[in-house]
Amino acid sequence: MKTLVLGAGMAGLAAAQDLKKANHQVTVLEARDRVGGRIHTNRSFAAVPIELGAEFIHSSQVPTWTLAQDFQLKTHPINQQEDTLVRLPDGRLRSVAEVGCQHRCFSDIRSVSWPEALGEESLAEYLERNGLSGHRIPYKLQEYISDFDQPEVLSAKAALEFLRDKSAEEGDYRILDGYD
Secondary structure, eight states, X not given: OEEEEEOOSHHHHHHHHHHHHXXXXXXXXXXXXXXXTTOOEEOSSSSSOEESSOOEEOOTTSHHHHHHHHTTOOEEEEOHHHHOEEEOTTSXXXXXXXXXXXXXXXXXTTTSOOOOOOTTOBHHHHHHHTTOOGGGSOHHHHHHHHXXXXXXXXXXXXXXXXXXXXXXXXXXXXXXTOOO
């Protein structure tokens, strides 16, 4: 069977790999001049790889962790409380540790009693209904929105499951030689 996969981002490449294993003849069509989708590592202006897109493997519980291990990629654990910067509404950069507890952004986010999502409401609708905008959006939700984009089409239920997921407490990992 012949199959066309549109897009050579992580999802497209994973789909192509699975289809190939299922004995499909696969063609991947990508509009850009590179593969990787949101993964975009730049090596042109610094001595180390600079990630312009996706940057982290979010815990050892995700499929990308297994791939990193299979390919023996060097990783480094990231302490988000100390190493991750957020931009405050006034433009200042601060570590998550500096702002986390003030805004219920990190350490106690899973213990907060979040209102349930109503039906199939989008994340944008949920945030508006609960008066969460700008710096009032908890850091982990800002991260979720950044990772998946378009809160108007994201499921509020899925976002809340992400907030409550204890496996996310493990932290993130950076691929030292570049995510690409």
